[in-house]
Amino acid sequence: MKLIPVEDLSPACADGCRPAVLSAPDAEQTAGVLKALSDPVRLRLFAQIALEQDETCVCDLPDVGVAQPTVSHHLRKLREAGLIDSERRGTWVYYRATDRGRQALQAVQALT
Numbered sequence: 001m002k003l004i005p006v007e008d009l010s011p012a013c014a015d016g017c018r019p020a021v022l023s024a025p026d027a028e029q030t031a032g033v034l035k036a037l038s039d040p041v042r043l044r045l046f047a048q049i050a051l052e053q054d055e056t057c058v059c060d061l062p063d064v065g066v067a068q069p070t071v072s073h074h075l076r077k078l079r080e081a082g083l084i085d086s087e088r089r090g091t092w093v094y095y096r097a098t099d100r101g102r103q104a105l106q107a108v109q110a111l112t
Contacts, residue, residue, distance in 0.1 A: 033104055036081035041066055042074040043108070049084055050097035050105040058093045 022030065037043050041064050049056045064071065075095065078084045083101035087094050097105065 032081050033083065033100070036077050036083060037104065037108065039074065039077075041070070042077060045071065045074055046078050046083055046097075046101070047105065047108070049078075049095045050101050052096070055087075055094040055096040058095065 037046060044064050045061060048061055058071075058075070061071065066074075075084070075086070078101075079086060082098055083104055084095050085098055086096075
């Protein structure tokens with residue numbers, strides 16, 4: 001995420017105290033990540049995957065109280081947000097957190 005300085009500030013503000021805002025593309029990307037993590041079921045699935053050192057088979061994901069098609073939908077949303085990657089091996093799909101996903105997990109953990 002790149003921060004750009006705000007140009008229209010009071011002259012009384014010293015250079016070191018200038019606030020920063022997100023660029024439009026960065027704001028769009030960050031909003032997508034936040035939206036992906038805003039669903040409690042999705043957040044639980046993501047945390048389970050991201051906390052693993054290696055990859056997680058879909059068969060090893062905990063019961064999150066929704067049907068399998070709904071779990072697949074949530075996993076697709078996490079992939080679309082760039083938080084996880086997946087690989088199909090035979091009938092099973094294995095998931096792992098991306099670098100972006102691990103950064104997002106650290107941010108989420110800092111909030112709790």
